[in-house]
Amino acid sequence: MNTHYNLKRFLLPALFTTICWQSAFAQREVLYEQYVQNPMAINPGFTGVREDFNMTAVFRRKWFNIRNSPSSQTFAADGTVANGKFGIGFQALNDQTSYFTTTGFSASFAYHLGISDEWKLGLGAQGGINVLPVADQSGYIGNNRALGTFGIGAWLRSEQLYIGVSKPELLAQNLGNQPAVSVYRRPLYIMAGGSYDVGDEILMLPHVLFVQEKERKLRFDLGTRFWFSEKVGIGASYRMGGGYTGLSSKVDYLQLSAEVQVGRNVRLGYFYSTRTAEQIYASYTGPKGIHELMLKFVPNPKGFQKY
Template sequence: MINFINATTIRRSLYIVVLMLAQMTFGQQDSQYTQYMYNTQTINPGYAGSRGMLSLTGLYRSQWVGFNGAPETLNFSFNTPVSERVGIGLSFYSDEIGISKEDNIAADFSYTIPLNDRGTHLAFGLKAGLNILDVDFSKLNPNNPNDPSFQNSNSIEGQVSPVIGAGLYLRHRDRWYLGLSAPNILKTTHYDDVTISAADERMHLYLIGGYVFDLSSSWKFKPAFMLKSVQGSPLAADVSANFWFNEKLTLGTAYRFDSAVSGLLGFQVTNGIMLGYAYDYDLTDIAEYANGSHEFFLRFEIGGRSKGVINPRFF
């Protein structure tokens, strides 16, 4: 979440309004995903290697379609086990909001400890990388471009800051999982020397979980949740319910408290390829100006899994 201080000029005030409108929506801070249950590595490095094979995922999200300057996010990650206990991965996302663009690339490492002989494992994860911020003031469209406050404007280009994150990921075979993580524990301040202002990025804390129920030989039911907390903002909560038919077709719905209701669709094309789509209908006033949000997901996997693990897996 970004907080601005020391506002003294009209140009900077407009910049603040643009970014706040684009980024602040009833608890949204970091990039949000409706299909978070398939995109766990981005927020929790302890997930790396847990699927037992080389796993590559890609996700594209277009939020508030039709709203000028709305968030657009591209996410890519891969992870693989390198031994029975060690997993590694790489995650990347690009988030464009209004006049700002953030790129984040990080390496993930996990170490897993078996807690019993019934398939319960606890993984400790570390994340390290870089965040790159660009802000293009030339995209602003003031009513009076001759206003002295808009003269000699310098854009923010390639402002680099470190990323250090950590996570715990507890799972029991294909039955349930629970994770606690902070993708970046550092508080980073971005400075704008022209307007003498600053933007703070604070630590986000995530709690995720899910359980798989067998309804019949053909149907499985998986409820899942994600809680997201950051200082200075309300707790953000997402809950979802997915139904899995014949390990091929997934149908579900999700609710983001006080923000959006969603429909989810997934299809396991082969054991190694999964496609997913989600549509969000906004429940806030912005629904009058936007046409919902679209999210597309692709997972591609290569290799085999550990003995006794069902193929394919729900999470």
């Protein structure tokens, strides 16, 4: 009886601690993986690139047919001031992928300067907090704790091409012996892409993303979107690599997208991924895919928003 009791006393806190931290730090991954719809999620240098003030909300759910299944909500807004010289933005995330709920808030700022007749450079920084449940060294999960976050990025662009380099998380948190130490990796992102007219009223938006993270193999994504008459958009992106160094773990997955421009101000979107960002850290049973619904609102658009 004592042995059974001691095992329960040791294993249960350890299990819940691991779930808690995996949920908390997968929180940022949820936001990062929405970079196609919201490049500001991984690069503050993008803040204000679209110039028009715009708002994007994404609702994410794992299983629509299971009550209280894991879900998250994200919101992002950005625009420019001072005749386009400065970009300001805000992002928020509420994520519930286990018994615990974590939230995050960040604000971003970018300075945009023209370096030639065709090219502009955005230099940005972002900062905020992540509020998440914290476990002590014995494994007991106590009150929520606010941890700071800070990142920087640069976004070079012309009418047809862009390249971005960013570190959305620079701070090294003092987490002691917590399981989060192994997943708190402060990624480096390098992204490039462009826009090309490939036919009558057909716009192609290809992109490639390289991600380097601590103790993980190089990951790269390839994808493209097509817009037809600036009304309907479809796309696909394949994410490859990123497994732990020296291990054969794979995190490859496919994301499909469909978007519709409803009038001048509103865009609706649906996205399906064949696996979730959280599966990098933990095993899940049941369906592996994730569904996302997007609502984008631009109060006073000057033209079609490609990105």
